[in-house]
Amino acid sequence: METIIAQITENEEQNQKIYEQASDILKRGGLVAFPTETVYGLGADALDEEASAKIYAAKGRPSDNPLIVHIADTKALEELSCDVTAQAKLLAEKFWPGPLTMILKKSDCVPKSITGGLGTVAIRTVNQNFRGVYCSTECQYFRETKSYKRRTCHS
Numbered sequence: 001m002e003t004i005i006a007q008i009t010e011n012e013e014q015n016q017k018i019y020e021q022a023s024d025i026l027k028r029g030g031l032v033a034f035p036t037e038t039v040y041g042l043g044a045d046a047l048d049e050e051a052s053a054k055i056y057a058a059k060g061r062p063s064d065n066p067l068i069v070h071i072a073d074t075k076a077l078e079e080l081s082c083d084v085t086a087q088a089k090l091l092a093e094k095f096w097p098g099p100l101t102m103i104l105k106k107s108d109c110v111p112k113s114i115t116g117g118l119g120t121v122a123i124r125t126v127n128q129n130f131r132g133v134y135c136s137t138e139c140q141y142f143r144e145t146k147s148y149k150r151r152t153c154h155s
Contacts, residue, residue, distance in 0.1 A: 029051040071126075
């Protein structure tokens with residue numbers, strides 16, 4: 001397995017190449033590390049059970065410990081959850097993007113392998129600095145785990 005380290009900068013052309021590379025890795029079932037508002041995450045395509053198994057393996061994480069699904073925007077809520085309330089939509093509108101994670105009833109497209117076998121799914125949006133990957137992946141969802149190390153630099 002090859003490790004690639006790339007830094008998002010003020011150069012949008014360079015950033016787009018990085019986003020496309022991250023997108024390709026996700027599409028091939030690989031893992032991508034990314035910053036959130038609170039921690040670094042390890043992400044994979046959220047609807048690919050083999051990719052999520054790689055997160056569990058890399059982190060030594062118990063399979064009954066649910067992962068968080070990050071989305072590009074609130075439109076994806078309706079796909080990932082079969083019970084998005086008006087209150088959930090209001091919270092998303094007010095606090096996303098940001099460190100708010102909502103626990104909602106999962107839709108059938110969400111594999112139980114990422115929910116720890118539960119009937120719910122944890123969903124949040126990514127920060128602005130990582131949204132380019134969503135554009136490159138045509139709004140594929142990906143899941144992440146916490147690294148427990150605070151982010152020490154800002155893009």
